[in-house]
Amino acid sequence: MSxxxxxxxxxxxxxxxxxxxxxxxxxxxxxxxxxxxxxxxGLEPYKVLVIEDPEIRAQLREAAHGQAQLTDASQVIxxxxxxxxxxxxxxxxxxxxxxxxxxDRVNLELFEKNIKNSVNSMTEDQKIIxxxxxxxxxxxxxxxxxxDMGIDACPMEGFQAGKFDEILGLKALxxxxxxxxxxxxxxxxxxxxxxxxxxxxxxxxxxHV
Amino acid sequence: MSxxxxxxxxxxxxxxxxxxxxxxxxxxxxxxxxxxxxxxxGLEPYKVLVIEDPEIRAQLREAAHGQAQLTDASQVIxxxxxxxxxxxxxxxxxxxxxxxxxxDRVNLELFEKNIKNSVNSMTEDQKIIxxxxxxxxxxxxxxxxxxDMGIDACPMEGFQAGKFDEILGLKALxxxxxxxxxxxxxxxxxxxxxxxxxxxxxxxxxxHV
Numbered sequence: 001m002s003x004x005x006x007x008x009x010x011x012x013x014x015x016x017x018x019x020x021x022x023x024x025x026x027x028x029x030x031x032x033x034x035x036x037x038x039x040x041x042g043l044e045p046y047k048v049l050v051i052e053d054p055e056i057r058a059q060l061r062e063a064a065h066g067q068a069q070l071t072d073a074s075q076v077i078x079x080x081x082x083x084x085x086x087x088x089x090x091x092x093x094x095x096x097x098x099x100x101x102x103x104d105r106v107n108l109e110l111f112e113k114n115i116k117n118s119v120n121s122m123t124e125d126q127k128i129i130x131x132x133x134x135x136x137x138x139x140x141x142x143x144x145x146x147x148d149m150g151i152d153a154c155p156m157e158g159f160q161a162g163k164f165d166e167i168l169g170l171k172a173l174x175x176x177x178x179x180x181x182x183x184x185x186x187x188x189x190x191x192x193x194x195x196x197x198x199x200x201x202x203x204x205x206x207x208h209v
Numbered sequence: 210m211s212x213x214x215x216x217x218x219x220x221x222x223x224x225x226x227x228x229x230x231x232x233x234x235x236x237x238x239x240x241x242x243x244x245x246x247x248x249x250x251g252l253e254p255y256k257v258l259v260i261e262d263p264e265i266r267a268q269l270r271e272a273a274h275g276q277a278q279l280t281d282a283s284q285v286i287x288x289x290x291x292x293x294x295x296x297x298x299x300x301x302x303x304x305x306x307x308x309x310x311x312x313d314r315v316n317l318e319l320f321e322k323n324i325k326n327s328v329n330s331m332t333e334d335q336k337i338i339x340x341x342x343x344x345x346x347x348x349x350x351x352x353x354x355x356x357d358m359g360i361d362a363c364p365m366e367g368f369q370a371g372k373f374d375e376i377l378g379l380k381a382l383x384x385x386x387x388x389x390x391x392x393x394x395x396x397x398x399x400x401x402x403x404x405x406x407x408x409x410x411x412x413x414x415x416x417h418v
Contacts, residue, residue, distance in 0.1 A: 003357050004238060007245040007350075029213065031415060035408050036216040038352055040366050044409050049416045056418055100407045129338055133345045133388075137364070140349015141216075143247055148212045148357070155346070157249050168418065179342075198309045199244050200253050206240060207258045209265055209377065 003148070008197065010147035013154045013182075015190035016072040022183065026151060027075065030183065033145035034077075037138035041115050043093060045085050045131035046138065047175055049078040049168065056167060063163035064180075069154045073182030077153075078164070079139060080175035081131035083124075090115050128176065135178040142181055152186045155179065212357070217406065219356035222363045222391075224399035225281040231392065235360060236284065239392065242354035243286075246347035250324050252302055254294050254340035255347065256384055258287040258377065265376060272372035273389075278363045282391030286362075287373070288348060289384035290340035292333075299324050337385065344387040351390055361395045364388065 001009065022030070027050070034048055051057055052075055061070035070076055082089065094112045098105045122130065139155055146153040157179055164170070164177040186193050199205070210218065231239070236259070243257055260266055261284055270279035279285055291298065303321045307314045331339065348364055355362040366388055373379070373386040395402050408414070 003354055004241050004245070007242055007354075012247060031411075032213050033216055035411065035414055036213070036406070037349060038221060038364050042407055044414065047416055048414055049418055051418045053418050096409070097407045101405050133342055136342045136345035137349040137352070140246060140346040140351075141353050142349075143346070144350050144353035144357075145212055145216075148353075155247050173416075196310050197245070198251055198306045200305070202240075202244065205244055205253065205257055207256055207382075209258055209260045209262050 006147040006150075007144070009150075010143065010152070011193055011197065012156075013073075013152040013184075013186045013190060014069065014192045015187040016069060016074070016152065016154075016182065016184040017187040018072040020185035021074040022151065026149060030142070030145055030149065030151060034138055034142050037141040039134040039137060040130070041118070042097075043085070043090070043115070044134065045082040045089070046135040046178060047080050047082070047173075048138070049080060051076040051078060059167045060159070060164060063167060064156070064159035067156070067158065069156065069182040072184070073154070074184030075182070077142060077181045077183055078168070079135040079178040079180065080168075080170055080173075081128055081135055081178045082174060083128060083131075083176050084174040085119055085127045085131060087116050087119070090119060132178045139179050139181060142183075146183055151183055153181045153183045155181045215356040215359075216353070218359075219352065219361070220402055220406065221365075222282075222361040222393075222395045222399060223278065223401045224396040225278060225283070225361065225363075225391065225393040226396040227281040229394035230283040231360065235358060239351070239354055239358065239360060243347055243351050246350040248343040248346060249339070250327070251306075252294070252299070252324070253343065253347075254291040254298070255344040255387060256289050256291070256382075257347070258289060260285040260287060268376045269368070269373060272376060273365070273368035276365070276367065278365065278391040281393070281396075282363070283393030284391070286351060286390045286392055287377070288344035288387040288389065289377075289379055289382075290337055290344055290387045291383060292337060292380075292385050293383040294328055294336045294340060296325050296328070299328060341387045348388050348390060351392075355392055360392055362390045362392045364390045
């Protein structure tokens with residue numbers, strides 16, 4: 001299948017087959033892809049939770065209007081934005097660049113200063129919005145990678161983020177729920193898998209200049 | 210190449226080869242992929258500008274700290290969020306679903322009402338932030354699709370959005386610049402193509418529950 005065939009094959013899966021689970025290899029490859037998502041300045045100001053625990057998933061389902069994807073999918077992937085993006089976070093990131101690339105930290109000082117200025121120029125609210133947006137890039141990569149691998153996913157915003165934060169103890173970790181995507185395999189009788197995909201027509205979506 | 214190899218191959222291309230352009234087929238396939246990006250409730254509350262005009266690109270470059278990607282890439286892809294997401298927008302979307310799927314509009318009334326309630330529950334600022342986030346999903350799909358096709362891209366936030374809006378006349382179109390990605394092919398001497406990719410290590414990025 002071509003990439004476009006795969007993207008046409010995917011859809012927001014409403015009904016997962018609870019008997020079908022990702023293999024360890026499939027899950028690892030999918031997470032490897034998510035890890036490679038780009039982010040502004042490379043900061044990756046989010047974490048990615050991989051939820052398998054059935055009790056936690058039952059609680060999350062209640063906080064997501066009872067939607068069955070939360071319990072029936074193979075895993076629930078939760079993107080959570082960092083709420084404490086500060087100079088320490090940036091310092092740690094620059095340390096990682098120096099270590100990974102084996103370069104002298106002094107060569108990264110200008111880059112570090114620029115990022116810190118940029119981080120310090122934002123209010124706390126602006127920073128969290130910015131972090132959420134970076135998480136959404138990773139969601140786009142997850143959805144694409146899953147389709148590429150023949151794995152179903154359902155990107156979802158229809159949940160109570162505050163309750164998710166409570167259930168998962170995210171506040172103490174300096175995180176807040178951004179967006180989620182249960183992953184797994186569609187049930188054969190999911191009616192939504194049969195309907196025609198609706199997208200803005202090209203002449204509405206694209207402007208050529 | 211596997212998907213992971215492709216995602217490892219890609220990087221935020223700093224120096225494009227100005228002599229290398231996407232073929233018409235490559236550009237169309239890339240835009241087809243972007244068109245298939247998912248969005249909340251399927252609203253796609255953004256447009257995608259494809260900029261080729263050299264004079265406009267020179268102006269955009271000035272408004273992007275002089276970064277050469279703006280003029281040297283094959284095209285500059287600009288995601289612009291809708292600033293007038295209102296009931297009319299939703300009505301038009303529901304019309305498109307009815308037409309595309311050939312179903313009676315009355316069967317979509319509950320879905321329509323839910324989306325309108327959700328749109329009306331947000332302030333104008335909240336709606337624009339929400340629309341930006343949807344555009345970032347499409348950016349994630351663009352980056353993945355480009356990598357899949359061996360096309361280079363440079364997702365960028367380092368530009369003056371207000372100036373971009375002015376240069377492109379976006380206010381009159383009910384749009385505001387969200388995020389951009391010049392696309393094309395890397396210059397052979399782009400030093401950034403040789404450096405090791407830095408990502409948060411798995412034990413920092415992922416939390417298994």
